[in-house]
Amino acid sequence: MKHVTTVIDIPATPEQVWATLVDTAAYPAWNPFITKLSGELAHGQRLDVRIAPPGGRAMTFKPTVTCVEAGRRLEWLGSVGVRGIFDGRHTFTLEALGDEGTRLTQAEEFSGLLVPFTGTMLARTRAGFEAMNEGLRRRVVAGARA
Template identity: 30%
Template sequence: MFVIEKIVEINASPEQVWKVITDLKSYPEWNPFMRECSTTFKPGAPIDMKVALFSKPQPQQEIVKEYIEGKLFSYTMKPVGGGTVLSSFRSHEVEAFPNGRTRYRSYFYLKGWLSPLVRTLLGSRLEKGFAGMTKGIQERAEKLAAQG
């Protein structure tokens, strides 16, 4: 299994962080990894995105797994080979901290017998992408907080 986890404390309210995560139309303004994204957020619904693993963002479709307003948004790829070949899970978690701060957790895993190959070929690009997205969420939410 290949796991990427990023946890940051953000100087913004959970509501401001959540707004950044769910304002999909604004992703091109701040998100260096997921350049486009659209979904209804309903479990089972598709998520159409363009992911920047290479110089030109590539289309990708995932499926909403869980959506809890203000707290959790997770999704998965369509499993390959019933999940034994390759499957993924991605989540955004938001938790209130004291003094109006927020704990944001970005979590991703790939599993299946093909995951070591994907990690070898794309691991550093995925690490960079999720780090950039996490930093973007933090910076955008803190900017919103500073604006009041």
Template identity: 30%
Template sequence: MNITQASKMPGIRQRMSLMPGWTTEIVICAPQKFVWEQVTDFEAYSDWNPFVLQAYAQFEAEGTICFKENLKQFGQHWIKAQFLSIDLPNSFVWQGHFGTPFLFSVRHSFMFESINEHQTRFTQVHKNSGLLIPYLAWRGVYCISYQGYLNYNQALKERCESRVADL
């Protein structure tokens, strides 16, 4: 599913299909450690990331991350989450919630897989839970969020590949 800004609201089936979460993946022509460094330089997100406009993190297990997402017609909002695990330079996971966890929780995993010394597979896994999930899916929030993470991946690819070429 690829939703453009010019397209109309996706059908109910398409909106509800994202209710439990989604996975995005992109191959980046840059070494794994380099991609890791770009993703974990949270304060630089405002320089390149079209979806996560700002981020501040205490990047350690049980540390926190605060970030501002751009959900287009649903507005920009801050999320505060906690790092559950960090396995340098392979993966990290954070979990956050809105209000109380039973209303809305999200768990997001970032995985960096070295394909070879010059290519990395970057994967994001996003899992939703809570009472508000069907309502948010019905409204189309997850379609916008999913597209936001696809845009994040593409911007990351462009950033990494242009910077590696300059080295």
């Protein structure tokens, strides 16, 4: 099993961050990593997700939503091919920081037979998460000022 975890503090309430995070129709305007996300963000629902990792090939997959806690947590599980070959559990966790805003943790836990052969994929994934986190921060801050 391998993990990628990134963290960013956003000077806004968890509700403001959540509203932007779940407004998936707006992703093309600000999200350089997840360039498309369609489907209902509800437990058990399948999504259609397209990612564009920096320095890597764009990829589309259809994960299943495994957890939605409004304002706190969103999680999905995706697989390449048959489950157990290469799986990724993606999570967004929001933590209130009082007057200082919200801490967003974006993480992926990779498992399956192909994980030992991931090469530079983890570094590209981390870079993609960081770019998305920064894009989200900018979008939320711009919206909070409007």
